[in-house]
Amino acid sequence: MGVMLTERSLSTLKRGAALALIWLVIAGPEPGSWIIGLPAVLFATWVSLLLAPPLRHRIRLLPTLAFVRYFLVESLRGGVDVARRTLSPRLRIAPGQIEYQSSLPEGAFMLLFGACVSLLPGTLTARVEGRSLTLHALDIGSDPLAQLEELEERIRAMLRERGEGYGD
Amino acid sequence: MNESMSLTIILPLLGALLAAAWPRRGVFIGITAVLLSGLAVGWLWFSLLADGPSHQALGGWDPGLGIRLQVDALSILMLSMTALVALAVSVYASHYFTRRSQAERFWPLWLLMIAALNGLFLAGDLFNLYVTLELLSLSAVALTALGGKRAGIAAALRYLMIGLLGSMGYLAGVALLYSAFGTLDMQQVAAQTGDDPVSQAALIVMTAGLLLKSALFPLHFWLPPAHSNAPAPVSAGLSALVVKAGFYLVLRLWTEVFPDTLSTQGVTLVAVLGGGAILWGSWQALQAERLKLLAAYSTVAQLGYLFVALALFMSAPPGVARELLFGALVLMALTHAFAKSSLFLAIGVIQHRAGHDRIAELDGTAQRLPATTFAIALAGVALIGLPPSGxxxxKWRLLYSAISLDQWLLVVVIGIGSLLAAAYVFRVLGHAFGRSALSVQAIHSVHEEWPALLLALTATLLLGFGSAWIWPFLEHMA
Amino acid sequence: MTEMLILAVVVLGATFALALLGMLRQGTPTDRILIAQLLGSNGVGLLLLLALLQEQLALLDVALVLAILSVVVVIAFTRRGKEQADA
Amino acid sequence: MLDVISLLLIFSGLAFYLAGTIGVLRMPDTLCRLHAVTKADNLGLGLLASGVLLQLSDPLQMLKLLLIWVLVLAASATGGQLIARHTLDQKPNGDPPEDAR
Amino acid sequence: MKAGALLYLDLIMVILMLVLAIGALHARSLRHAVILFIVFGLVVALAWARLRAPDIALAEAAIGSGLAGALLLAALRDRRPGDDATRRAPVWQSVAVGGLVTALVVLLAWAFLEVQGGRANEPLANIVQATLHESGVSNPVTAVLLNFRAYDTLLELTVLLAALLGVMSLGPQRSPMRAAEPMAAGLIGWLIPLLILAGGYLLWVGAHAPGGAFQAGALLAAAAVLAHLGGRREFQLPGHTRLRLLAVAGCAVFTLVGVSTLLGSGVLLQLPSDWAGGLILLIELFATASIATALFLVYLGGHPPSWNSREVHPDA
Amino acid sequence: MTLSNSLPALIVASSLLPGLIIFFLREGSHRLRSVLNMFGAILKLVLVAALTWGVFQDDFFETRWQLAPGLELVLHADALSVLFVNLSTLLWLVTTVYAIGYLEHSPHRSRFFGFFSLCVSATVGLALAGNMFTFVLFYELLTLSTYPLVAHKGTPEAVRGARIYLAYTLSGGLVLMLGAIWLQALVGPLEFVEGGLLSQLPDELHGQLTWIFLLLIIGLGVKAALVPLHGWLPQAMVAPAPVSALLHAVAVVKAGAFGIVRVVYDVYGIEFASDLGLLMPLGIAAAVTIVYGSIRALSQDNLKKRLAYSTVSQVSYIALGTAIFGPLGTIGGVAHLVHQGVMKITLFFAAGNYAETLGVHQVSEMNGIGRRMPLTTLAFTVGALGMIGIPPVAGFVSKWYLGSGALEAGVAHWVLPVLIASSALNAAYFLPILQRAWFRPAASSWPQENIPARRFETHASLFLPPLVTAALALLFGLFAGAYWSPVEWAGLIAEREYLR
Amino acid sequence: MPDAATLYGLLGIVLAGLGAHAAIVQRDSIRRLLAINVMGVGVFLVLIATAYFGPNQDPDPIPHALVLTGIVVAVAATALALALLRAFERSDDE
Known part of the structure; x- marks a missing residue:
């Protein structure tokens, strides 16, 4: 390959590849499907790039896998927690609102953070403005802040500023 | 042969697509498409006369699996009515719209409406009829709202709701029929209907839906606002053609699909409603303050005649008189189509010239438009049912049957209806003779005045003196 | 197996209905929006089970579409509120 | 054997669905109900989907199932936020005016 | 036994639908009614799935509930305050109509039960199965829609076009939305590509499995609606001429295929067996584009800078 | 296409086509319109002469055109129709001349003459109608074509009068139509045959036939202005004079009277009608009308109104003659169809002349008018004397036959008093007019003198027509025994009615 | 014991009835539109119920195709109705 891939075309390729994979998953292996699939993927890629510009950070693989594992366990815990609370005869809840300032970069990762918070035990994101988060907690007494910080740490671990790993 | 059947639908449809894609050429495309589809109807005439009634399985699939188009005497007459009225109205419409944007919106919808009408008159499949009905009512509704006035939009909205309600009723019947007989083909269904509960239930809901759509009293309340608030060419199309679609379907269903299902009570009910329509519609027309409203209520009344005729037809014993009544019924429908479209076009001319259509203030206008006034007079004659109209x-045959069947109440109703019709027609014509500050200047705009006059002449002279062949032509239908 | 699946479907259906009706009963307007969310999870579950039960893998596609559309509905609902707040 | 695991997963999924539903019924306000719906139901669906997954043969179908689950997960996480925000935005004024009608 | 147990699910669904329907019809607040209607649609989609009608389930979810819902909500938003939405007929009328409708329902139900009692196994379904190989596709629903009863489908596309033309003639309905808050924007950002893929998939899969042009078109339209809801100005709509052509294209290609068969064999829409598959895909491709365009434009209420370029409507 | 099956149609067309063309002429093409009118009128006269000769020879003329199965347009010439056709054709010619002069300066002449021609076409069609359907068709067409003529002036009174006229005649037409349809439902499409055909029907239908007769007579009675259906006639006198002349003498009321004659003689047959006991009520209705009309005429100061009530009275002589069983009564009634026509048209022409020339509308304004307009007043006098029944004017002959007929039929005990009373009343309302016109001194000035007296008292086209018709009235009276006279022709009709 | 087809079919009929009733009784346009749509769903249910032969048996595809067509038509009509409604509300005091 004579041409050095620019950052942009690389992320385009990645986006395209991801979408192509999704196509493969939903449409199956039949080669004929690409008659429609190829234009669809191209179109979707174009639109996707238009809507969500490439991230300014790179994702590191291993911490990401670790994050997925953490996330799965936490959401399991979240489910169990909420089930326990509701099924207990006294309905053990003490709802309240919490404001939280995150140090994550604004944008996609804040959104990821917000989304994940909703699946953690006892917390629910209600509003994201810049880096500040409004949370709703099911049990204000159970100190949700600790798990928020852990989540934030794990997300930060996943990402790496662009240029950190590679030279220019 | 078969091509011509499809062409009567495809040609206006193609025209509509072209006009939608290329609105600047709307007038040219519109007139051409209407002409061509008229020619296709002509071609269909030739084949029908040569080969007799026939049908065609679309897509080459057997009826049942596929959809069937069919043509017979009744449908070709309806098609011809559509073609002629549409042509005259199109010529009129080509110069009617003052705003270019309105004209550009008119043509594709107008052509879609014609395609839907042709499709409806040719359809031999119950579900396909539902789709054509919807196409018809949606394009008609959109056309109704074309004027952009608040009243027109409100009327269109109501028209749409009623149309939807009606077609849902119709569709419910279709669903029931399919679940019982496993087919949608009209002939195949007809072979299985009887006086079983399924047939009866289906007949009732389908008829109720269609009566709503064809505005039979007291389900007519939506019609006057819709027909009186649409632009004149649209009103003409609606009153002359679109309401006929519902009636045509009821006619088809009663005579062909459910011949053994219909009960005497049902027929009586429709006769009573028809009578109510005649009286109420005529009375309201007499009260109307605007010409278009008058014409619209007159449509309500005229539909009453058609349904009364249908009821009499259904209860008449087999024989020549019954066959002739069928011919009379069709002739009345045709006459009304030409007369009413003529009336609306003429009213449109008056509206253009006078800026309003208030009956009480017409004195000055009518006299300056002799051809238009004459058209109104002729159309009025046809609406009253006076000679020389069809x-x-x-009406002669209708009264004949009513008397033969000892339906004296109907005779009285028809009589009163005729007098009321005369009253409302001559209320308008009286103004044509009223004295006014005269500067006699006839307008000589061929596009504007002649379509109405020609339509009126068709309703009176042509259908009155030249329609003897219609009866024997329709004979096998009865 | 089939019997158990049927049982599962019935239980899920009942759960779903219960939740729905409950929400309708207590309903503030936003509670009703919640229903769309509920449909996203319960409905998809129901579809998956039905897919197994009726041996219709096409229902997976339906589940996919339902999942996407329930979000679309949520967005449509909430966007409406946003507009209103702006107004 | 596979059937048993599968059923086990499915029924445990159902249990969480049930918990979510009870949550919906018992929770005092919209936001609390949202907790139940997002968390319990997601877990329910996850378990149920894995139960169903075991019954499939085609790996691509399995992936599709996974995709659906992820989709619902993501959707309810973000959708939940939208609803929560909507609720918060409305709280000061109570119900929007047309609801009062 | 098996079917008997499943009946409990059916009963639940039936009760649910009844409750939702009654709620949608008679809820005191109009907004509640609309929401309940949308939910009703989603539940109905489940019922379709239960009745082995995934094609319809897809369509119901996408068109019946998704897009119709968006349309209804948009209409609600335009509602002027003070419009009395609770006005209804006086009680005696309501009761009278109720009696009449009840009688009809009983009649229909009786007839329906009569049918269920002695229903022959559908011969037509067998004919469809037997003829399927000639149709060019292996999904029987698509075969019926695009081959056996293609004429209906052509007219149906035309109905959609008529509605679109009608909506357009009423002029533009709305100004662009404000940009969405980040959460919604993020959600929309990844939903839309997914919708596009799903739409493409349904279009492709329609030939041999549930799916097809309508579901696909509806999903694409939903994607566009979503973009609009997000207030994304990145999307410049194509020019009105192109949009118009796009909206007409499906119908036009379908009609042209019809005309060419008419010229070739003398029978409208008689697709030659060998070519049927390809032709159907061609038709569906354009139909999808047109349906998506039409549904979206219908949502927008015609094209914002007016149907006719000469008249410039001020963006309200 | 031979003469025998086209002549009736040609006779109708000879006024119809010019009429239709006239509609499209520009208002200013006065000469062309007059030429067309005269051409049509004269052509019609020639055609009618041929027809008359043929019928006299017992030739067969019939045009058939099927409009629908069972609904056939039949134009058929027999002795009775020839009589009516002759009357209308002759008087149309005269009236056309008169109208051209009368309307010289009024607006809407194209419209007027168009409908004028249509009106005569309808009348002729009615006269030639060979079955009930055709009769009803032309009966309605007559209504339609006369309405614009009545409304012609466009004044509120004219429009109102026309509306009343229309209300009456359309209702009448409807009733007539119902009767005709009922009859057709009973016996099929019925053609007019001398002597009628209904007597062959079984007895159980007689009840229905009586009802049908009632409907038909009511329907016809409206146009024939039988009391109490006469209300429109005095209102319709708002029409221009030529129209009134036409309405009263040729077209409308005559159509009604002619229809009664048709129904009694050629549908039911006079004997059958007598057997059913239908003649007596008809006769009584006629008698009541005769007396009532005359009494009302007495009190009218408006000349045209007085003439209108006179028409109410006089036309019923025809019905009366029809109701008297026996050839003499028939002759009296049928002959009066013509006699009343020429006399009444004379009177209306004269009245029109007074109004147009001097603006005289009221009887009270007519003092000394005989000296200012001697020719017109002479014609008026002849007409008036004829109406009273003074020999040798034609009116006397009719009354004579009616009286003899009553004696012959044994109904003299009530017919003769009616005749005598009516004549006395006629005298009572006509003689004072004559007295004023000839013997009272003229007022110092006329209400509105439009046409100054130069060589003649007024335009030639105005005073010549009444002179011609007055002469005819005299001739028909003087030469009642000549073979061409209406009375002789009525005798021919009576002969055919009673002998077949 | 009734089967599923009967159950859903009857439900369809009842829904159609409920829809029809509301469409007549309600005066608000949006409500009427909802009612008509509910009615449509009812009719569609009857059709689909007819096509249903059992949880593991292929259904009759023709009603499926009909209902698909019906849904599109219904949406088209709904869209037009809503557009009319909104145009009506905009055309305030013309």
């Missing part, structure tokens, strides 16, 4: 012959 409706006179129709």
């Amino acid at each position: 409706a006179f012959l129709g």
Whole structure:
């Protein structure tokens, strides 16, 4: 390959590849499907790039896998927690609102953070403005802040500023 | 042969697509498409006369699996009515719209409406009829709202709701029929209907839906606002053609699909409603303050005649008189189509010239538009059912049957209806003779005045004196 | 197996209905929006089970579409509120 | 054997669905109900989907199932936020005016 | 036994639908009614799935509930305050109509039960199965829609076009939305590509499995609606001429295929067996584009800078 | 296409086509319109002469055109129709001349003459109608074509009068139509045959036939202005004079009277009608009308109104003659169809002349008018004397036959008093007019003198027509025994009615 | 014991009835539109119920195709109705 891939075309390729994979998953292996699939993927890629510009950070693989594992366990815990609370005869809840300032970069990762918070035990994101988060907690007494910080740490671990790993 | 059947639908449809894609050429495309589809109807005439009634399985699939188009005497007459009225109205419409944007919106919808009408008159499949009905009512509704006035939009909205309700009723019947007989083909269904509960239930809901759509009293309340608030060419199309679609379907269903299902009570009910329509519609027309409203209520009344005729037809014993009544019924429908479209176009001319259509203030205008006034007079004659219109012959046979069947109440109703019709027609014509500050200047705009006059002449002279062949032509239908 | 699946479907259906009706009963307007969310999870579950039960893998596609559309509905609902707040 | 695991997963999924539903019924306000719906139901669906997954043969179908689950997960996480925000935005004024009608 | 147990699910669904329907019809607040209607649609989609009608389930979810819902909500938003939405007929009328409708329902139900009692196994379904190989596709629903009863489908596309033309003639309905808050924007950002893929998939899969042009078109339209809801100005709509052509294209290609068969064999829409598959895909491709365009434009209420370029409507 | 099956149609067309063309002429093409009118009128006269000769020879003329199965347009010439056709054709010619002069300066002449021609076409069609359907068709067409003529002036009174006229005649037409349809439902499409055909029907239908007769007579009675259906006639006198002349003498009321004659003689047959006991009520209705009309005429100061009530009275002589069983009564009634026509048209022409020339509308304004307009007043006098029944004017002959007929039929005990009373009343309302016109001194000035007296008292086209018709009235009276006279022709009709 | 087809079919009929009733009784346009749509769903249910032969048996595809067509038509009509409604509300005091 004579041409050095620019950052942009690389992320385009990645986006395209991801979408192509999704196509493969939903449409199956039949080669004929690409008659429609190829234009669809191209179109979707174009639109996707238009809507969500490439991230300014790179994702590191291993911490990401670790994050997925953490996330799965936490959401399991979240489910169990909420089930326990509701099924207990006294309905053990003490709802309240919490404001939280995150140090994550604004944008996609804040959104990821917000989304994940909703699946953690006892917390629910209600509003994201810049880096500040409004949370709703099911049990204000159970100190949700600790798990928020852990989540934030794990997300930060996943990402790496662009240029950190590679030279220019 | 078969091509011509499809062409009567495809040609206006193609025209509509072209006009939608290329609105600047709307007038040219519109007139051409209407002409061509008229020619296709002509071609269909030739094949029908040569080969007799026939049908065609679309897509080459057997009826049942596929959809069937069919043509017979009744449908070709309806097609011809559509073609002629549409042509005259199109010529009129080509110069009617003052705003270019309105004209550009008119043509594709107008052509879609014609395609839907042709499709409806040719359809031999119950579900396909539902789709054509919807196409018809949606394009008609959109056309109704074309004026952009608040009243027109409100009327269109109501028209749409009623149309939807009606077609849902129809569709419910279709669903029931399919679940019982496993087919949608009209002939195949007809072979299985009887006086079983399924047939009866289906007949009732389908008829109720269609009566709503064809505005039979007291389900007519939506019609006057819709027909009186649409632009004149649209009103003409609606009153002359679109309401006929519902009636045509009821006619088809009663005579062909459910011949053994219909009960005497049902027929009586429709006769009573028809009578109510005649009286109420005529009375309201007499009260109307605007010409278009008058014409619209007159449509309500005229539909009453058609349904009364249908009820009499259904209860008449087999024989020549019954066959002739069928002819009369069709002739009345045709006459009304030409007369009413003529009336609306003429009213449109008056509206253009006078800026309003208030009956009480017409004195000055009518006299300056002799051809238009004459058209109104002729159309009025046809609406009253006086000679030399086709409706006179129709009404004669109608009364004949009513008397033969000892339906004296109907005789009285028809009589009163005729007098009321005369009253409302001559209320308008009286103004034509009223004295006014005269500067006699006839307008000589061929596009504007002649379509109405020609339509009126068709309703009176042509259908009155030249329609003897219609009866024997329709004979096998009865 | 089939019997158990049927049982599962019935239980899920009942759960779903219960939740729905409950929400309708207590309903503030936003509670009703919640229903769309509920449909996203319960409905998809129901579809998956039905897919197994009726041996219709096409229902997976339906589940996919339902999942996407329930979000679309949520967005449509909430966007409406946003507009209103702006107004 | 596979059937048993599969059923086990499915029924445990159902249990969480049930918990979510009870949550919906018992929770005092919209936001609390949202907790139940997002968390319990997601877990329910996850378990149920894995139960169903075991019954499939085609790996691509399995992936599709996974995709659906992820989709619902993501959707309810973000959708939940939208609803929560909507609720918060409305709280000061109570119900929007047309609801009062 | 098996079917008997499943009946409990059916009963639940039936009760649910009844409750939702009654709620949608008679809820005191109009907004509640609309929401309940949308939910009703989603539940109905489940019922379709239960009745082995995934094609319809897809369509119901996408068109019946998704897009119709968006349309209804948009209409609600335009509602002027003070419009009395609770006005209804006086009680005696309501009761009278109720009696009449009840009688009809009983009649229909009786007839329906009569049918269920002695229903022959559908011969037509067998004919469809037997003829399927000639149709060019292996999904029987698509075969019926695009081959056996293609004429209906052509007219149906035309109905959609008529509605679109009608909506357009009423002029533009709305100004662009404000940009969405980040959460919604993020959600929309990844939903839209997914919708596009799903739409493409349904279009492709329609030939041999549930799916097809309508579901696909509806999903694409939903994607566009979503973009609009997000207030994304990145999307410049194509020019009105192109949009118009796009909206007409499906119908036009379908009609042209019809005309060419008419010229070739003398029978409208008689697709030659060998070519049927390809032709159907061609038709569906354009139909999808047109349906998506039409549904979206219908949502927008015609094209914002007016149907006719000469008249410039001020963006309200 | 031979003469025998086209002549009736040609006779109708000879006024119809010019009429239709006239509609499209520009208002200013006065000469062309007059030429067309005269051409049509004269052509019609020639055609009618041929027809008359043929019928006299017992030739067969019939045009058939099927409009629908069972609904056939039949134009058929027999002795009775020839009589009516002759009357209308002759008087149309005269009236056309008169109208051209009368309307010289009024607006809407194209419209007027168009409908004028249509009106005569309808009348002729009615006269030639060979079955009930055709009769009803032309009966309605007559209504339609006369309405614009009545409304012609466009004044509120004219429009109102026309509306009343229309209300009456359309209702009448409807009733007539119902009767005709009922009859057709009973016996099929019925053609007019001398002597009628209904007597062959079984007895159980007689009840229905009586009802049908009632409907038909009511329907016809409206146009024939039988009391109490006469209300429109005095209102319709708002029409221009030529129209009134036409309405009263040729077209409308005559159509009604002619229809009664048709129904009694050629549908039911006079004997059958007598057997059913239908003649007596008809006769009584006629008698009541005769007396009532005359009494009302007495009190009218408006000349045209007085003439209108006179028409109410006089036309019923025809019905009366029809109701008297026996050839003499028939002759009296049928002959009066013509006699009343020429006399009444004379009177209306004269009245029109007074109004147009001097603006005289009221009887009270007519003092000394005989000296200012001697020719017109002479014609008026002849007409008036004829109406009273003074020999040798034609009116006397009719009354004579009616009286003899009553004696012959044994109904003299009530017919003769009616005749005598009516004549006395006629005298009572006509003689004072004559007295004023000839013997009272003229007022110092006329209400509105439009046409100054130069060589003649007024335009030639105005005073010549009444002179011609007055002469005819005299001739028909003087030469009642000549073979061409209406009375002789009525005798021919009576002969055919009673002998077949 | 009734089967599923009967159950859903009857439900369809009842829904159609409920829809029809509301469409007549309600005066608000949006409500009427909802009612008509509910009615449509009812009719569609009857059709689909007819096509249903059992949880593991292929259904009759023709009603499926009909209902698909019906849904598109219904949406088209709904869209037009809503557009009319909104145009009506905009055309305030013309």
